[in-house]
Amino acid sequence: MPTHGQAAGPVTPPRVSARRRRPGVIALSLALIAAGGAGVAVLLLQVGHRTEVVTVVRDVQVGQVLTEQDLGKASIALDPALKAVEADDLKSVVGKRAAVELKPGSLLAPTQVTKDSLVKPGEQLVPIGLKPEQVPATALVPGQKVQLVHVPVQGATSTEAESGKLPKTIAGRVVKASKAAPGSGVVVVDVATAEADGPTAAGWVSAGALRLVLDAPDGI
Incomplete structure (x- = not known):
């Protein structure tokens, strides 16, 4: 305590040592901020770039002719790897046939439609039921x-077996393959054959004397 009559002197504030600034840390902070800003900018550009494409709004079977009622439009951020029919080209696919089974909610790809009939002139369609052990592991x-x-x-x-001849064969082309039936597991395959071979193939099916063999893909 100061003695009576003595004036109190000035109080010196405590010295606070300033932290040493690290140029490396500052530079790293600035780089992270810049990178984050660039990432946000790219994300905003991707979200902003949307494409109107054609969608499927109801079930369409293989070979069925597409109508405007089967199709819709949607605006999406389209991945460049995906190929979809753009909304401006919707009219160009109306009247074409579905080359594959189309499901509601899916995008329509150019390869999923065809202007050709799946059964060509001079051909017949033969339905063939395959038991589970007869269905190829390769998708039809x-x-x-x-x-x-x-x-x-x-x-x-079998006259053919006794004579040592090769079994008779008929060339065909898959038009549609159903899903396995519940319980039995039977798959029905619609095969297009030459008009002259259709009745013969149908007879083999009726007698239970027909098997389906896959040809190697073209170019193999």
Whole structure:
């Protein structure tokens, strides 16, 4: 305590040492801020760039002719890797046939439609039921080339087998393959054959003497 009559002197504030600034840390902070800003800018550009495309609004079976009621439009941020029919080209796909089964909510791709009939003039369509053990592991898709092979019915005499000849075959093309039926697992495959071969193939199917064999893809 100051003695009586003595004036209090000035109080010196405590010295606070300033932290040493690190140029490297400052530069890194600025770089992170700049990178974050650039990322946000790119994201905003991607979100802002949207494309109107054609969508499927109801079930369309393979070979069915597309109408405007089957199709809709949607505005999406389209990945460049995806190929979709743009909304401006909707009229160009109306009247074409579905090359594959189309489901509601999916985008329509150019390869999913065709102007050609899946059964051409001079061809017939033969439905073939395949049991689970007869269904190939390779997915059956429209346009796939196959061979319809006549095989002897179990327990029946086969002239071809006795004579050592190769079994008779008919060239065909897959038009549509159904999903496996619940319970039985049977898959029905619609195969287009030459008009002259259709009745023969149908007879083999009726007798249970037909097997379906996949041809190798073109170019292999």
